[in-house]
Amino acid sequence: MSDLELQQATAVSAASHAPARRRGRMPRIGTVLAAAFVVFLLAATVAPELVATQDPNEIAPGDAFQSPSLAHWFGTDESGRDVYSRVVAGTATSLLIGVTATAIGLALGLGLGVLASFGGRIADFSVNRLVEVLFAFPGLLLALLVIVVYGPGPVTATVAVGLSTAPGYARIIRGQLVAIRSSQYVEAARVLGRSPARIISRHVLPNALLPIFVLATLGIGQAIVWAAALSYLGLGAQPPAAEWGAMLAAGRTYLATAWWMTVFPGLMIVGTTIATTVLGRALTRRGRGER
Amino acid sequence: MTPGSPTDERRSIRGATLRRAGLLVAGAVFVLWAVATLTFFAIRLIPGDPAQAILGGPGSQASQEALDQVRRDYGLDQPLIAQYFAMLGRLLTGDLGVSYALKLPVADLLGAQLGGTLLLAALALMLAWILALGLAIWSTGRGRVASALGEGVEITAAALPHFWLAAVLIAVFSVGLGWLPPVATGTLAGFVLPVVTLAVPLAGFLAQVMRESLLDAMQQPFVVSARARGESALGVRARHTIRHASLPAISLSGWALGWLLSGAVVVETIFAMPGLGRTLLQAVTLRDIPVVTGVVLLVALVYVLMTVLTDLAARIADPRLRQEAGR
């Protein structure tokens, strides 16, 4: 027996018969880490006092600008406040901004999407034009315009970010709904004599929900990033609320002497965005039947 | 698809393309009109007196006479609807009005700023494309580790806030290594950091899309066909899969440009570059309404043009789109 290896070209995975094994069987390490991080965020949102080590707003000017240590894991800020505790305390605000902005964007997007896909040709045409017009105001520009009109602040920033994401959601949701509406299972329901209302409530909306939820997880991180950008431009959250974007913007001033004031809130933003994205993707894979 | 002679088919495709071009132009004009109208009326919601803004903002101590004079000069005493049509009329002639703060024609002002921002955005878009394509190609078909690594890099890149990334880049490359200037001065070296700052997060997004479509393309039977003809793995990528992977990213370019223009507001501020973003930010701070309106319109115009270009590019890259020209 002299079985010789036939070296297969592994560079191109092409055989359609090959089982799709790109993705592992187990939930991946990344997904587990992301989930753990999200659990931490939720804990920090629900019970910040349990997760934090100190009072986030307790000032101690004498302890200002201390680098990370056992007493202050993430160091202290310009007023001697514990950066770790502030990061924890800021979780609720930051997530609230991210979630609210995404919710606003999604709600508008859903409304427009539903109108476009079920409201008949005229509604579809009008919504599509409206979405095109809204697209012509790119993200931050729309946000700035909203801020010009309503003045800066966290609420305006949140609404502005939400509004600027709406056309994207509207387009995706419309596509989703149209695809479902023209799917064979909806046709099968029609053949069974189901009414449009029942088809929408039983088939179309429920099937659109998961992808929309996934979309939302992906959107929250970006919403936080853009809200932070507005904070950086001085148009966002207010002190002493420990919102990550505001902390980061404040910390950037002292970048030369106190890197930890910038790095840790920044890591929280990046980490949250990564975690929600990873989870969103895991959900997508699950929806597609992969692991 | 209708059966027909090749020439018929070609003629009908050309007709459809013309019709499509007509629709695109009409759509573009509509979008611009709508943007102008929305902006005009939205701006009227701004609290405060434009005349006051013209006379040096709210901290000024302008007299009542001066205010009245300005209201007459700028037509602010006209009824709203008359102002609206006057604005539309001016727009048709390319007149965007006069900046409250700089007292210069907005068109001239923005014309001078547009080039820098577009150059920045174009370079960033190109770099993002290169980075994304490189990452997508590198991380696919190389096993699970590379794939996971690629995915990790993409997601992380896409999550980086511009101002944070800029701070890190400046700290490392300007202050630490002293290779690149932290303030863009119009030199080539000065463009490097701003372009990288803008490009990296965008590359993260594009790479996600590209990698997905690259993986899809690599599952297609034509890859096996090509290899069965003796094509090398590299040849398959160069001649087949990369093109397929690029298609969705091409159609994303319109969105990407909008995204870059948003990022430009931050990046231009950090790197002290002249451009639309900074002009807009300053105009927002100064309540310089004509400039805000002008920037919004100009960006809408750029966006609309980009959409048309993207559409054309997608059609060039994907002949299938040319076929179904109808819709």
Added chain:
Amino acid sequence: MRAAPVTTSPTPRRIGIAAVAVVSTIALTACQAPAPEASGEPVSGGTLAYASGDAEPTCLDPHVGGNYPQALLAGQFLESLVSRDDSGEIIPWLAESWTAADDGLSWEFTLRDDVAFTDGTPLDAEAVKANVEHLKDPATQSSTGYLALGKVDRVEVVDEQVARFVMSSPDSALLESLTQPWVAIESPAGLARGMDENCQAPIGTGPFIVDEWVKQDHVSLVRNDDYTSPPADAAHDGPAYLEAIDWRFVPDSASRYAALQAGQVDVIDNPQPDTISAAKSNDSLAWLDAPRPGAANRIELNSGQAPFDDERVREAFIRAVEVDEGIDALFFGTAERSFSPLSSVEALAYSDEALFEPDLDRANALLDEAGWTERDADGYRVKDGARLTLRFPVSTNQSIPAEQSLFEQVQATAKAAGFDVVIELLDLSSWYGALAEHEYEIVSAPYTKVGPDVLRILYHSDSITPAPSGYFANLAQLDDPEVDSLLTDAASTSDADTRADLYERAQQLILEGYYLLPLYDQQNSFLLSTSVQGARAMPTVSTPTFYDAWLAD
């Protein structure tokens, strides 16, 4: 995003001969060695790169509007009739001498006869007349300069080199006012081009000429090779050493400092306090500290409405708040605590540290006494169901981050006494809006002006009356006839001692009434590469001048 403190303007009244003794405390410090005053021989040539964190001016002509960013730039290419030296003495500049009529109703300025504008137009009395007319013309939209010349009725041409300022009423602060860049003298031919063109490149007599202004980017200044008119306290004669100045606008403070560190620029303004502190230990960087004249930075207590219409509550607030430690930490020891309404630059500044001794017990007792006896669940005091809330609009354009942080500390310490300080970060427009609507209990606003006359602008009851825009300067809404009369008298007396005494009494009254909490001088700093030699800040409004500067290798 940092923008310029908007500098508002004085309306000086009559006074006799202005002998305002002002001691400027401008210090140029570098690493360990103190003040590396012009070491070595000046060398000619080179381009100096300046990075400004102030907002880019919307017009380079400081007559139009008139704010500090304009002054910073204009100082390089425009010159005034007179200047001040380090001791506060008024010294000749474009005017080589001047005399005032006994009644104070006219002043004659004799101009130098060897000076021409950079467009070739000679400097003469006609030019001065044209400038004053330009400033007073409403179409110019001058704010600061207009108010500085408020008492100047007109200018008469006596002869080619003598201009007579005819006053509507005596103004002892006229000379101080004329030192300011906002009333600098420009070429009448330049002014005649109209505002649009003049804004792009005003024409003056200064050591540099505006060559090009690329919006959002930089202003190119080139040397005026025919320069002849340095102020009397300049270090040399003839043209500047520097060939050109590249004046860039770099709004982001971290980028600005990075650019200085990387050697991309030679001078930056508005450095963050921590970078000043870092620069002190850096051999290649020097710190130019030039606090602005006029008022100190302070928190004003709005006495015009509840709860601060009650002096006990005002004192309670001031006793409750602790800022010393915060100022020290936030400014890294670069800012001195002030206990005076006036800048330490002003010789007549009066301090009373005892009034500002923090005393929480006293604060609590005062509040109890004032009827704020209850506390709600959050620990804030309540009276008649209303919380002891202090609205604190903060302008992100006028307060640097360190100051904003200090206000957060004020907020935190005031809470101990039961004050609910609500900080609202606002952009400039909204901030002015909030002030105009009296939607504030405490506020901090900088005010730059040469001389103690600034007190009259800030604390005379006349200043409560708003301009059409709603703007008013007396933000403490201090309405005390005694203060009014002291300030009015001080502005009209010609006797220096009397004047000093009047101002001291006025300051005592203001401080003892607990209308304000002084913090520190209006910070105005520059960081320079040590290769820049001979640069200094003008003893007028503390703008830097690079006439005497050169670039060492």
Added chain:
Amino acid sequence: MNTEEAPVLDVSRLRVAFDGIEVVHGVDLTISPGECVAIVGESGSGKSVTARALLGLAGAHSQATAERLHIDGLDLRAAGEREWRAVRGRRAGLILQDALGSLDPLRTVGREIDDPLRIHLRLSAAERSARVLELLADVGMPDPAFAVGRRSGELSGGLRQRALIAAAIALDPPLLIADEPTTALDVTVQARILALLDEIRGRGTGVLLISHDLAVVSRMADRILVMREGRIIEQGPTRTVLESPQEDYTKALIAAVPAQSPRGARLSMTPEQPAIIATTAVPTPPAAASAAEAAPLLELAHLTKTFAVPGGRFTAVDDVSLSLRRGETLGLVGESGSGKTTVARLALALTAPDRGTVRFDGGQWSELAERDRRPKRHRIGAIYQDPLASFDPRWKVGRLIADAANGAATNGAARPDAARPVVAELLEQVGLAASVADRRPLTLSGGQRQRVAIARALAASPELLICDEPVSALDVTIQAQILDLLDELQRQRGLALLFISHDLGVVAHMADRVAVMQAGRVVESGAADEVFARPEHPYTARLVADSPRLPR
């Protein structure tokens, strides 16, 4: 090529595994020049993996080993990527199913055919383009000069397949591997492609033909290898295998070819469906005979339907009139694009005709308002080619069926628990265990899914079932079972069937009457036996002639 004796392909003990799981368990195979060997098997049998492994293309994560692997005399057991590349295209060509996907849709056909020339030969661009035109002419491309600049999406299926073949034979390789080369093609096209392959074989090329369809390979294969679960279970000369199969599986495959069996005869041989066997105890004659004179249940009169396309309107259905009686099966046969599916949608009133009417059970149907039609819709059921797509992805089998059953009566909310016995009964009727109710369709096999689809259709108690290509995506043995099931159910319930298929054999087996469609028109109709035995219309005649059948 003068290697008459030496085989062009000589393989022994070929094994292929994916991530250590072996899917091909030692295949032996030899092909001589000019010989055509066919591997026949159903999906999952490992036939395609075998074909690809022969070119070193089994894919990532695959390990292939063999005791002997010679192509054109070259030992490839230890070949590296470079050696393989020299073989591919030059010594062995590969033709895949689905030419639409197998040709890069973004590149012109000319460039695809040019690839092997460019890779393996040193020719000038002009020489190469001349050769490409020659090749296109060789494979019977009608207008090579025009075709060379087309992309696969712009060509019809047959022409596309020809282009793919041209690329594979560009260098005249001694071995040609054709993996399901005609599967998605219409019968007339299929016949021509097979003729082309036969012609290539005639030039001395050894051909390995991979197919699931015995009838197709029986035309040209010299030898047949039957493959199942990664093993060759039977092999021999074509006639021997077809006429005296040794293995039960081979026998089942042969029996499952519908064209071989008359109407009503059972196709499936595998005794795996006790439910079916139980209910087929009493065979009934075709219902049509008794109901022949009854009023038609479904009547399509002069239906015309057009669609907007770039540059005009496309007439999908052109003046079509059909009628269908209770208990009868009407077969609708035609090639792709002939308008079959549009007729089905018109009959289901999912789309409205431009002209003409549909009447159902003597009453209005297409002219009713949707609101009025809705309560009657349950009387017409439908099953589709892809049952999975017709199931709400969130629903389990039980809910799918219960919903259909409930809705028929009340149009109200489904009560899954109350419906359980009904669901179980329906599942039993279609030969599925009651436990299937708790599974998701995604986890079922293709045949099981189609059974669920039928159960759902039956749940609404329809009188008419419209079946649009219900077995096209299924393996032959499964197809046989489903056809048997439909036949059975029709007899039990007196269902009328509108049975749509491109497969003449299937229609011939199922239908009482048949209508042949071409380009939107019905060109011929009548009793199925009559039409297929003595076609009158030339198109029908061609269809009948081109339809693959086993040699008798």
